[in-house]
Amino acid sequence: MRIELVNTGSELLLGRVLNTHQQWICRQLADAGYEVTRQVAIADTGPAICEGTKEALSRSDLVIVTGGLGPTADDITRDKIAELLECELREDAGTVERIREFFARRKRPMPERTRIQAMIPETAEIITNHHGTAPGLLIDINPNRFGGGIPPACLIMLPGPPRELRPMFVEQVLPIIRDRFPLGAEFACRTLKSTGVGESLMEEWLLEPLRELEKRGLVVGFCARTGEVDVRLVASGPDSTGIVSEAVQIALSVAGEHIYGSEDEKIEEVVVRLLSERNETVALAESCTGGYIGHRITNVSGASAVFLASHVTYSNEAKQRMLGVSKDTLAAHGAVSEAVAKEMADGCRERSGANYAIAVTGIAGPTGGTEDKPVGTVFVALASKKGTTVFKRINSFDRETFKFVTAQQGLELLRKEIMNTG
């Protein structure tokens, strides 16, 4: 089965925006057992839309087009595709009604212009948009019915805004795809998320124990990003669910210590969940991460129940004033040292009254490194009722990657401590 994703929008080709649809839609489909064959971005001009869509339809079973269904003058996808398929547009009464209701609920007048979104190609089916005004559309391309010499295919058009597209895709489009293109066999997919282990070591650990299951149809994939390795376990066939869940068990028994979650989970979500379940709290003492660990924790809804404070002590003076780090320790060991990391964590836990305190101090670079302490040097500390541990790492990356990896190490240290405390 060939699936093609066509993203329309001149702003994509001018590089004004990042194409997040590519990753998101491809991921959704892959995890459901469908692989996108090709993704294409084209300008929102008539010729580009017609040419790009026609080419995609000519080589695919399913084409998903995003963008250009809104009410403004450059939203011409609907019109151009009707032109390409040589079919008329008709106003859909139900959609007019839904647009009216959309504005009524928001107590705003309905701009006349928005009504154009109810003009849909005849024979198109409507994919209702519960989060915006432009409906999605589905057209079965039938060569006997449509012009242009296009072979049979299924064409789905979706509005561009992610907060509209994403729920439509999950709630409506995926079930349609499953229904029209049933997988040849049962399909199962699980992704395990790990941190603190390199890709090659993870491979070394897992490949041998999983070999038997591979013979039964398991496919193991590794995807490494800085500071994280995803393990993707996929199988299709009559016993795919069983095979994948056996594989998950094996992976957890071999590398479970480093696996913090599954699917799209983030480590900060896991940490907030674990703390919430235990009615425990955390406070932070951040130097080189500059507030980034606090930012990640507070991205999780419900963080306020477990997160008390972060002391972002960038200057030495702030380390003394806010955390009680001693002037002598700073003078003797320097701000980036095991001793200072420990005093930061201890001061943070004591002053905040939190169950756990994470402290980080390091050299993000690109300047500030020395022979002894090169750029990337960082000390990560964790204080709990069991005492305080500090470890040193060399995270030799650019500034933002350094912060990401350091935050990851701090959060992972906390996660393991919570797990081990039980």
Added chain:
Amino acid sequence: MRIELVNTGSELLLGRVLNTHQQWICRQLADAGYEVTRQVAIADTGPAICEGTKEALSRSDLVIVTGGLGPTADDITRDKIAELLECELREDAGTVERIREFFARRKRPMPERTRIQAMIPETAEIITNHHGTAPGLLIDINPNRFGGGIPPACLIMLPGPPRELRPMFVEQVLPIIRDRFPLGAEFACRTLKSTGVGESLMEEWLLEPLRELEKRGLVVGFCARTGEVDVRLVASGPDSTGIVSEAVQIALSVAGEHIYGSEDEKIEEVVVRLLSERNETVALAESCTGGYIGHRITNVSGASAVFLASHVTYSNEAKQRMLGVSKDTLAAHGAVSEAVAKEMADGCRERSGANYAIAVTGIAGPTGGTEDKPVGTVFVALASKKGTTVFKRINSFDRETFKFVTAQQGLELLRKEIMNTG
């Protein structure tokens, strides 16, 4: 001129990674006067690479292919394109030498496998990679020389890692493109970055004053992201530089108060630069942003000269302990209030000794809103030697967008204060 960007990598089509090359390369080209006609992502399998590259070459003057030039088994772009063009691979002695030096400088042994990256299609020119081992390649497709019936075109292949690709693109590829595909006419492009004004208001302000220049060839584009509007001023023709710089002057005179920078500048970079120039410092008191403002400021290299600390006081207790907010004020007005924002900013400035203190307190949501203070309510305060100002905003967005917009408002408040203080 038709330019096509082909990104290879099965991980793109499985949705495991975001395609940042699309935005970055398209943006670089657009700002140099070249527009990408189409961007395509394909799997890194032989058939996909051959088919995708051949189709792109058949309709383009310039094709840029990214990825698959490395040393691992799935890096097959080089081989497959040589196959497509029916040309032999030869080992390039200079590249072998550069790979050797690369490992020698890092005091690591050179893995034998990396030598394969020196195998290049005959007649390919080398684009030197100063940040990695895989060279970029340029091939002039000449139908008399190459097989497969491909029309004349220029094919450029670049390694996938952004930290290798980006400097190669700016330092080597752009000059090659300018040399081989000179623009028909002089081209000028400036992007002004604004915050705090909606797209339609910015349009209203600028379109009339710029109308005369539009008649002389100026093209004005607006690109709105949440919390920011870019104004793109482009002209081509004999006086394009003059027209664009006149347009910049007009835009600054009409909307200059809201324009914080140009091109790719971020507001935190501007703030760090302004403070550095003045030898001044800032400290933060963050509640609802959870450390995000500190994170953005410390993403800027050199921030340590101007940034002292952030007090991320998520809990009420932390607001009292770390900033001296009074218990009575909290009880009387609630944590999300003008009075608490003011005490946070004042306490922060006093305790840290910074010249400026930004404070934010609000309701990020999705829960925690009330009739009086709906989700999105935020108070942003700035304390300086001139006194303390507080304003209220309703930033009704999802949690992460809320944090971005709130941080933007705090940083912009500081930027204006510094500018007005002179």
